[in-house]
Amino acid sequence: MHFLFFFYIICLLYSEKGEEQTMNALFNLDNGFFRFMGKVCDMILLDILVLILCLPVVTIGPALTALFYVTMKIVRDEEGYVFKGFFKSFKQNFVQGFLLEFIVAAAALILYFDIGVVNNWMTEDNSLLIRLLFFALIGFALICTVTVVYIFPVLAKFDNPTKKVLVNSVMMAVKHLPNSVLMVVVIVAAGVSVYIYPIMIFFVIGLAAFINSFILRRIFDNYIKVDSEGRILSGETNEIAATEDAAETISNAEKETDA
Numbered sequence: 001m002h003f004l005f006f007f008y009i010i011c012l013l014y015s016e017k018g019e020e021q022t023m024n025a026l027f028n029l030d031n032g033f034f035r036f037m038g039k040v041c042d043m044i045l046l047d048i049l050v051l052i053l054c055l056p057v058v059t060i061g062p063a064l065t066a067l068f069y070v071t072m073k074i075v076r077d078e079e080g081y082v083f084k085g086f087f088k089s090f091k092q093n094f095v096q097g098f099l100l101e102f103i104v105a106a107a108a109l110i111l112y113f114d115i116g117v118v119n120n121w122m123t124e125d126n127s128l129l130i131r132l133l134f135f136a137l138i139g140f141a142l143i144c145t146v147t148v149v150y151i152f153p154v155l156a157k158f159d160n161p162t163k164k165v166l167v168n169s170v171m172m173a174v175k176h177l178p179n180s181v182l183m184v185v186v187i188v189a190a191g192v193s194v195y196i197y198p199i200m201i202f203f204v205i206g207l208a209a210f211i212n213s214f215i216l217r218r219i220f221d222n223y224i225k226v227d228s229e230g231r232i233l234s235g236e237t238n239e240i241a242a243t244e245d246a247a248e249t250i251s252n253a254e255k256e257t258d259a
Contacts, residue, residue, distance in 0.1 A: 115138070172219060
């Protein structure tokens with residue numbers, strides 16, 4: 001990192017801008033280097049906040065929601081104060097975040113128990129029906145895995161009831177399956193890095209969320225529509241289309257009235 005910094009300084013010194021412009025560029029907080037280092041500091045701060053707020057366990061859902069609330073703003077260059085934005089989302093989505101965390105944990109435990117039971121059945125009776133049931137459970141577990149990647153980002157981005165958060169998460173996970181798998185790979189890679197180098201836990205949580213937020217931005221843009229007053233219209237695809245049609249009809253009527 002020190003080498004890169006000094007290399008950056010040397011490149012500026014030998015540029016054609018001249019000494020005065022070089023010094024202005026070097027100490028300009030809006031240049032690329034300082035903006036990059038600012039994002040690095042933001043990721044570390046987010047890591048620490050998430051780790052602290054995940055300690056009570058029951059706050060994991062709200063903490064992850066707040067994490068994605070901030071990282072999705074960062075990838076759109078809309079970030080303000082990380083600390084303020086994080087706790088704003090944490091408080092606003094606390095109840096839903098906790099409920100969704102409970103649902104995810106309960107589903108994981110049930111699936112784990114069911115797969116274990118069916119696996120024991122296979123050792124005693126390796127019939128075709130039992131094997132089909134086992135692979136069906138594995139397939140369902142994989143769908144649940146890619147769905148979980150979306151749940152807390154969807155909650156952070158859209159103002160939806162809990163049921164719709166789950167439905168939309170499943171729909172997006174299946175519809176954008178290659179991206180869903182890619183995000184799971186990012187999370188697994190972060191987990192492996194922490195397993196090998198435990199100190200990485202202070203860096204990879206925010207980094208993984210930041211990387212996945214780039215992918216989520218492209219996906220969510222397909223489902224985000226803004227009305228004439230700047231409010232986000234969100235929901236399932238057919239609901240968004242219906243809302244757009246209604247808004248267009250009203251707009252056309254207003255134009256005819258004005259004419």
